[in-house]
Amino acid sequence: MTTETLRLVTPETPWRVRSKSQLVYIFIASTLPAALTFLIADQMKLAGLIALTIVFLPLQLLAASLAALITVGKRGILDAILTVSVLFLMLTMGFLLGSVALSLVQKGFKALSFHAIYQNSFYVTSVTSLEYGGLGHALVGTLVIVGIAVIFAVPIGIAVGVFLTETQSRMRGSVRFLSQAMTGLPSIVSGLFVFAFLYLTGWVQRSAILGSVALFLLMLPTIIRLSEEVLKLVPQELRYAALALGAPRHKAFFQVIFPAARSGIITTCLLGTARVIGETAPLIVLVTYLPSTNFNPLSGDMASMPTYIYSWLKFSTDLANQRAWGGALALMILVGVLFTLARFFGRKRF
Amino acid sequence: MESLNPISSNSFGADVHLSTKDVHVWFGQRHVLEGVNLEFPVNSVTALIGPSGCGKSTFIRTLNRMHELIPNAKLAGEVLLKGQNIYAVGVDPIQVRINIGMVFQKPNPFPTMTIRGNVLSGLRLSGKHSRNEDELVENSLQAASLWNEVKDRLDSPAGSLSGGQQQRLCIARALALAPDVLLMDEPCSALDPGSTIRIEETIRSISKNMTVVIVTHNMQQAQRVSEQTAFFLAEDNNPGYVVEAGLTNDIFHNPKDKRTEDYVSGRFG
Numbered sequence: 001m002t003t004e005t006l007r008l009v010t011p012e013t014p015w016r017v018r019s020k021s022q023l024v025y026i027f028i029a030s031t032l033p034a035a036l037t038f039l040i041a042d043q044m045k046l047a048g049l050i051a052l053t054i055v056f057l058p059l060q061l062l063a064a065s066l067a068a069l070i071t072v073g074k075r076g077i078l079d080a081i082l083t084v085s086v087l088f089l090m091l092t093m094g095f096l097l098g099s100v101a102l103s104l105v106q107k108g109f110k111a112l113s114f115h116a117i118y119q120n121s122f123y124v125t126s127v128t129s130l131e132y133g134g135l136g137h138a139l140v141g142t143l144v145i146v147g148i149a150v151i152f153a154v155p156i157g158i159a160v161g162v163f164l165t166e167t168q169s170r171m172r173g174s175v176r177f178l179s180q181a182m183t184g185l186p187s188i189v190s191g192l193f194v195f196a197f198l199y200l201t202g203w204v205q206r207s208a209i210l211g212s213v214a215l216f217l218l219m220l221p222t223i224i225r226l227s228e229e230v231l232k233l234v235p236q237e238l239r240y241a242a243l244a245l246g247a248p249r250h251k252a253f254f255q256v257i258f259p260a261a262r263s264g265i266i267t268t269c270l271l272g273t274a275r276v277i278g279e280t281a282p283l284i285v286l287v288t289y290l291p292s293t294n295f296n297p298l299s300g301d302m303a304s305m306p307t308y309i310y311s312w313l314k315f316s317t318d319l320a321n322q323r324a325w326g327g328a329l330a331l332m333i334l335v336g337v338l339f340t341l342a343r344f345f346g347r348k349r350f
Numbered sequence: 351m352e353s354l355n356p357i358s359s360n361s362f363g364a365d366v367h368l369s370t371k372d373v374h375v376w377f378g379q380r381h382v383l384e385g386v387n388l389e390f391p392v393n394s395v396t397a398l399i400g401p402s403g404c405g406k407s408t409f410i411r412t413l414n415r416m417h418e419l420i421p422n423a424k425l426a427g428e429v430l431l432k433g434q435n436i437y438a439v440g441v442d443p444i445q446v447r448i449n450i451g452m453v454f455q456k457p458n459p460f461p462t463m464t465i466r467g468n469v470l471s472g473l474r475l476s477g478k479h480s481r482n483e484d485e486l487v488e489n490s491l492q493a494a495s496l497w498n499e500v501k502d503r504l505d506s507p508a509g510s511l512s513g514g515q516q517q518r519l520c521i522a523r524a525l526a527l528a529p530d531v532l533l534m535d536e537p538c539s540a541l542d543p544g545s546t547i548r549i550e551e552t553i554r555s556i557s558k559n560m561t562v563v564i565v566t567h568n569m570q571q572a573q574r575v576s577e578q579t580a581f582f583l584a585e586d587n588n589p590g591y592v593v594e595a596g597l598t599n600d601i602f603h604n605p606k607d608k609r610t611e612d613y614v615s616g617r618f619g
Binding site: 168235237238239240241242243244245246247248251252255256259260262 | 414416419421444445447448451452454456458459460461462463471472474475476477520523524527
């Protein structure tokens with residue numbers, strides 16, 4: 001008997017079912033404002049963006065509130081207002097992001113091709129056809145400059161994060177304060193600091209490593225802050241469990257706490273890298289753009305993606321413009337590739 | 351306050367394994383535990399009972415130097431393991447914790463390790479080695495009565511176990527180091543009756559060659575597993591202390607102190 005009845009039962013979500021009158025109100029509240037906006041904008045010849053913000057948004061808020069008042073009651077009003085506002089903001093942000101990505105692809109894809117990835121721009125002028133030359137030198141430069149900054153900032157930043165979470169030292173307060181203050185360091189100031197402190201004093205000759213140092217300074221506070229937050233998320237019970245088994249602090253960290261925080265730590269490195277990979281100001285100050293390839297960070301000028309883009313923007317020809325857009329698109333793709341790789345390696349095993 | 355009725359080794363008829371001499375505990379300026387004198391005979395099970403906030407958990411953490419991990423923790427008095435003060439200058443807390451294992455209130459297996467990895471984690475973390483790891487894993491899981499449930503999936507993550515199984519895994523993890531003393535801080539408070547009974551069976555079997563100290567809120571559990579019992583109490587913001595300690599049978603059926611009688615008969619707490 002039971003098997004027969006059981007077969008008739010289907011999974012449902014009764015909490016989502018709406019009555020017919022509710023559906024009618026929702027329909028009216030979601031179509032009427034848009035229709036009215038079209039009419040008004042047409043009559044008064046308003047521009048699209050103005051109609052959207054001055055006419056549509058208030059109308060939609062009003063309609064949603066009224067519909068909520070009738071179907072739910074007073075407490076529905078705030079919900080309706082927040083829902084409409086959040087959706088509106090979300091669509092606005094999505095539109096902005098989408099249009100940035102779209103214009104990058106539209107204007108940049110012509111300058112990107114297979115040869116553009118490995119060729120440099122040594123013989124390229126502002127009127128050279130896009131069939132020749134590329135941004136390989138800038139790609140190499142960015143990877144070298146940012147790579148050196150990452151190699152130093154990641155271990156040091158994580159070590160400071162560990163110091164802040166895993167020790168009871170009295171210095172923690174001041175270290176935390178200083179690293180937070182460093183977060184607000186404008187990138188141009190970081191560049192000028194390195195220029196004055198390392199270059200003008202003659203300690204370091206003109207080279208790409210100056211740029212790495214500036215990016216390191218910008219990256220470090222981000223990594224410290226994020227790795228501290230990530231390590232704080234590891235439950236205290238796990239630390240106690242490890243120590244109660246007779247683990248020295250360092251083994252408890254490397255075998256228990258770090259593995260538990262691993263995916264967060266990788267995200268931390270990513271966000272730190274993302275913070276500096278498109279950084280332009282310190283590189284313009286410190287590392288002069290070079291149209292040919294230079295692998296040596298310790299001497300000579302070097303190209304990088306931001307300075308590559310900047311160097312082509314200085315010309316007014318269409319071709320130079322397209323090369324600049326191509327550089328911007330390549331930078332975005334590079335960031336995308338790095339993020340995907342890090343996500344892949346940082347995924348949770350369990 | 352003068353501590354009453356320290357458990358005497360003679361009343362139990364076995365050598366004293368672990369004992370405390372006038373242990374006081376503070377957190378910052380707050381005095382939370384006062385003058386605890388207790389003795390834990392070799393291979394006995396001792397239950398620590400008392401209302402919440404009376405300092406049982408704090409006390410048990412002083413027994414393997416986990417107490418000092420809490421910021422602002424202070425301590426006075428001595429904890430003697432086979433006559434040697436574990437708080438003496440020069441004693442390595444790591445060695446103390448290897449000798450005196452601990453099981454916590456909330457099951458806390460290492461989520462990034464497998465079941466097998468969790469059992470062996472004590473070895474890895476304390477830098478010990480074992481000739482036959484497979485045998486150690488099996489023996490430890492057998493002792494924690496978890497082997498039959500997990501023997502076919504030793505390489506699955508520890509997080510895939512149920513709460514009761516996780517707690518028994520934590521016990522197996524502690525047993526793998528073969529400690530002399532096992533401290534258990536309300537090990538069954540988050541578990542269902544079935545898991546509780548299995549853990550009590552585990553306690554009875556490991557106590558044949560291990561000294562066990564268990565904090566519990568469950569009076570029936572204290573009577574079922576322990577040979578001796580200490581009753582802790584803290585009154586109105588005063589530090590906690592031991593009201594009465596002795597053989598479990600006496601504490602529950604023939605208490606000397608009125609407050610003990612009220613507590614074990616469920617009149618307060």
